[in-house]
Amino acid sequence: MTESSVHEPVLWPAPRAGGPVEATVTVPGSKSVTNRALVLAALAAEPGWLRRPLRSRDTLLMSAALQAMGVGIEETVSSSTTGGKGEAWRVIPAGLHGPATVDVGNAGTVMRFLPPVAALADGPVRFDGDPRSYERPLGGVIGALRSLGARIDDDGRGALPLTVHGGGALEGGSVRIDASSSSQFVSSLLLSAPCFNQGVEVRHVGSALPSMPHIRMTVDMLRAVGAQVDEPETGGEPDVWRVSRSALLGRDLTIEPDLSNAQPFLAAALVTGGRVTIPDWPERTTQPGDALRRIFTEMGGSCELTTTPDGTALVLTGSGRIHGIDVDLREVGELTPGIAAVAALADSPSTLRGVAHLRLHETDRLAALTEEINRLGGDVTETEDGLHIRPRPLHGGTFRTYDDHRMATAGSVIGLVVPGVRIENVETTAKTLPDFPRMWAEMLGV
Ligand SMILES: O=C(O)C1=C[C@@H](OP(=O)(O)O)[C@@H](O)[C@H](O)C1
Ligand SMILES: C=C(OP(=O)(O)O)C(=O)O
Numbered sequence: 001m002t003e004s005s006v007h008e009p010v011l012w013p014a015p016r017a018g019g020p021v022e023a024t025v026t027v028p029g030s031k032s033v034t035n036r037a038l039v040l041a042a043l044a045a046e047p048g049w050l051r052r053p054l055r056s057r058d059t060l061l062m063s064a065a066l067q068a069m070g071v072g073i074e075e076t077v078s079s080s081t082t083g084g085k086g087e088a089w090r091v092i093p094a095g096l097h098g099p100a101t102v103d104v105g106n107a108g109t110v111m112r113f114l115p116p117v118a119a120l121a122d123g124p125v126r127f128d129g130d131p132r133s134y135e136r137p138l139g140g141v142i143g144a145l146r147s148l149g150a151r152i153d154d155d156g157r158g159a160l161p162l163t164v165h166g167g168g169a170l171e172g173g174s175v176r177i178d179a180s181s182s183s184q185f186v187s188s189l190l191l192s193a194p195c196f197n198q199g200v201e202v203r204h205v206g207s208a209l210p211s212m213p214h215i216r217m218t219v220d221m222l223r224a225v226g227a228q229v230d231e232p233e234t235g236g237e238p239d240v241w242r243v244s245r246s247a248l249l250g251r252d253l254t255i256e257p258d259l260s261n262a263q264p265f266l267a268a269a270l271v272t273g274g275r276v277t278i279p280d281w282p283e284r285t286t287q288p289g290d291a292l293r294r295i296f297t298e299m300g301g302s303c304e305l306t307t308t309p310d311g312t313a314l315v316l317t318g319s320g321r322i323h324g325i326d327v328d329l330r331e332v333g334e335l336t337p338g339i340a341a342v343a344a345l346a347d348s349p350s351t352l353r354g355v356a357h358l359r360l361h362e363t364d365r366l367a368a369l370t371e372e373i374n375r376l377g378g379d380v381t382e383t384e385d386g387l388h389i390r391p392r393p394l395h396g397g398t399f400r401t402y403d404d405h406r407m408a409t410a411g412s413v414i415g416l417v418v419p420g421v422r423i424e425n426v427e428t429t430a431k432t433l434p435d436f437p438r439m440w441a442e443m444l445g446v
Contacts, residue, residue: 011424015440016418020318024277028054028055033255035109058110070097072092073091075088076090097121098124100126113184115164115188119149119166119170139158140177142154143177144177144202148196148200151165152165172199180208228244264440266301274318275317279313288331302317324350326350327353328353337365340369341410350388352386369387369410395420397422401423403428
């Protein structure tokens with residue numbers, strides 16, 4: 001291999017749809033549920049099971065980090081009555097130990113959920129990750145943990161890399177935190193709080209919180225393992241969450257499919273006027289991806305939750321028309337790249353609002369979407385808190401992905417109907433959906 005070819009970006013020719021896509025796509029487990037379940041199981045007073053966990057970069061980093069601190073995680077293939085046949089992880093809690101090293105990669109859930117866990121360990125835990133992880137906001141978690149009694153060495157920027165000097169226990173108590181840059185700050189403190197001596201009271205004091213469904217997911221999952229949580233949506237004070245100290249149960253949990261990772265497949269039905277079925281779509285869920293039923297209906301599809309002998313499934317049928325949308329995505333920010341891709345192919349302009357915090361996600365998603373859709377002939381402008389998208393006839397070209405899984409899947413949606421789109425580094429989808437290229441080809445029958 002020559003020196004120059006070493007640095008050539010790997011380009012994946014995005015397959016075009018030969019016609020309306022007709023497929024059933026089984027989507028692997030939710031990243032957000034898997035990583036919360038791992039943390040809660042690791043902190044429990046007894047062993048537990050995760051069935052059908054997501055096996056991807058973010059969840060394997062979470063698993064490796066917990067194991068580095070002494071937690072036992074055994075991977076098996078099971079055939080239980082509850083979870084069906086499939087992969088299952090048995091989590092065996094143990095005293096949390098340092099010294100240990102945690103590689104967060106570029107996983108928000110790992111870099112935010114684990115420093116409080118490390119504060120409970122009995123020695124230093126060093127956190128490091130991808131270059132981008134140094135730029136993602138973490139100051140809220142660091143400051144809050146310090147005020148709850150933790151000792152943390154960082155370089156003063158409020159970001160990675162850092163070392164949490166676990167003292168074997170954490171006092172806990174009341175803390176004020178500005179979590180407007182990431183809901184994960186709140187989730188992080190709540191998840192470990194049952195193990196703090198005094199539990200925790202978290203008061204958010206900044207501008208509006210993003211991704212509220214993800215905080216609901218944290219609260220629901222804490223309650224499911226026996227924690228006592230007071231929160232705004234069930235009569236508590238606005239922007240205040242309280243978790244009491246308590247022992248957590250080891251549960252047997254089957255992980256829901258990742259509804260945000262179902263998005264590109266549903267979008268395929270929408271942009272080709274086809275029909276895509278996603279099995280095991282939960283009837284009730286805190287996952288933000290459930291909002292796709294409403295959003296993609298407004299954009300021209302029709303959605304039906306059907307009951308099959310194996311459970312519920314979502315069927316999205318495209319009408320052949322794609323409409324623009326004016327929508328506030330603050331609650332469901334991680335859906336923005338996929339919605340932007342569909343909006344670029346619509347018959348009218350779109351305005352996506354409420355997502356300024358996406359500038360600090362895996363990449364600056366607002367800049368990346370603007371740049372890459374425009375490179376294909378699009379007409380996208382950034383606003384203060386989102387994107388304005390005026391559909392134009394698009395042409396082929398390279399769609400750069402900036403190490404962002406959702407950029408790769410968004411570009412693939414455009415490539416279904418625009419000839420000659422090449423996705424840079426499609427392997428970056430391994431963050432949450434390692435099998436994406438094969439699943440995409442299988443959906444298309446190519
Ligand atoms: O808690 C979680 O599992 C997540 C919360 C959200 O983060 P932000 O609140 O930082 O957007 C979301 O975008 C991310 O993909 C997953
Ligand atoms: C923002 C995302 O991930 P993270 O958990 O790394 O924040 C995402 O998956 O869209």
